[in-house]
Structures are given as C-alpha cells and as structure tokens.
Amino acid sequence: MRPEFCSQHAKPGMINVRKKRCCHPGCTKKPSFGTAGSKKAEFCSQHSKKDMVNVVGRRCGHPGCTILPSFGKDGTKKPELCSQHAKQDMINVHSKRCGHPGCTKRPSFGTSGSKKAEFCSQHAK
Structure with missing residues (x-):
C-alpha cells in the first residue's frame, strides 16, 4: 500500500500504512515482540506469543539477560544493566x-x- 494522506487530512476509517503494525488481524498497535534472537518485531504485547520477547526496547547488557536496564554510571543518563547485574558503583539512572x-x-x-x-x-x- 502506498500512503495517500497525512494524518491531518486522512479520511475516517483510513489507517497508517507507512508504519508497521501488529500482525494480529485487526490490531493497529505498534509491534515490539518477536522471536528471541530476531530483530524483527511482529506482535504487540497483547498479541505476542508466550515464547516471544521484546526485540525493540533496550535490554540489560549482561549476556542472556532480557530485563530492562535501569542502572548506569553516576553522571550519565544511559542505563546499561538491570538491578540484578548492576555493578557496585552503578546507580539507578532511569x-x-x-x-x-x-x-x-x-x-x-x-x-x-x-x-x-x-x-x-x-x-x-
């Protein structure tokens, strides 16, 4: 499909065809979940399968950990590790x-x- 209108001038019932949407029929949410090891997001959190993981968001830097990071070095705003894998000198920057x-x-x-x-x-x- 090719885009015809911007969001301001779209007619009722039109959908955004430029951005990827959840693969579940009728769902218009942005996908974040896919197969572990893949970078392709296919489903939103509501329609994701049990074995799927969030492939869009940043993850803890510890190998094999899929938890969202909250801890980083003092003075920075970039979270690198989750609370379980945070080093002693790290603080919650999130x-x-x-x-x-x-x-x-x-x-x-x-x-x-x-x-x-x-x-x-x-x-x-």
Missing part, C-alpha cells in the same frame, strides 16, 4: 532522584498543591 544535591534516593515528597515528587523523606522541607 528513575527520578531526590532534588537535594548528592542524594540518590527516589523522591516521595513535593510542595503543597503540586503533584510532583521532588525530595526524599530525609530532605523534605
């Missing part, structure tokens, strides 16, 4: 940290009227 300089705890407290957590219990004002 989750937000307390706003107090040098604190690596996760925030739970914020200012009154705000829904944004900014500080851990130790540094809450």
Whole structure:
C-alpha cells in the first residue's frame, strides 16, 4: 500500500500504512515482540506469543539477560544493566532522584498543591 494522506487530512476509517503494525488481524498497535534472537518485531504485547520477547526496547547488557536496564554510571543518563547485574558503583539512572544535591534516593515528597515528587523523606522541607 502506498500512503495517500497525512494524518491531518486522512479520511475516517483510513489507517497508517507507512508504519508497521501488529500482525494480529485487526490490531493497529505498534509491534515490539518477536522471536528471541530476531530483530524483527511482529506482535504487540497483547498479541505476542508466550515464547516471544521484546526485540525493540533496550535490554540489560549482561549476556542472556532480557530485563530492562535501569542502572548506569553516576553522571550519565544511559542505563546499561538491570538491578540484578548492576555493578557496585552503578546507580539507578532511569528513575527520578531526590532534588537535594548528592542524594540518590527516589523522591516521595513535593510542595503543597503540586503533584510532583521532588525530595526524599530525609530532605523534605
């Protein structure tokens, strides 16, 4: 199929033919799951088979591990390893940290009227 319209001018009932979609009939979600060892995403998480793995997202750098990485070197924002394989000097770079300089705890407290957590219990004002 060849694209005819942009999303703004598409007529009702038209689908995006440029981006790959889940192979399950009638599903319009983006695929992320495929056969282990393959880089081809065929199904969305809802329609993936039990033996399929996420082939799109980044994985832990430890050989054979398929868990999402959260830990990396302090000062970087790139997660390299999961919590199970993280080295001693690594910190959680995926989750937000307390706003107090040098604190690596996760925030739970914020200012009154705000829904944004900014500080851990130790540094809450």
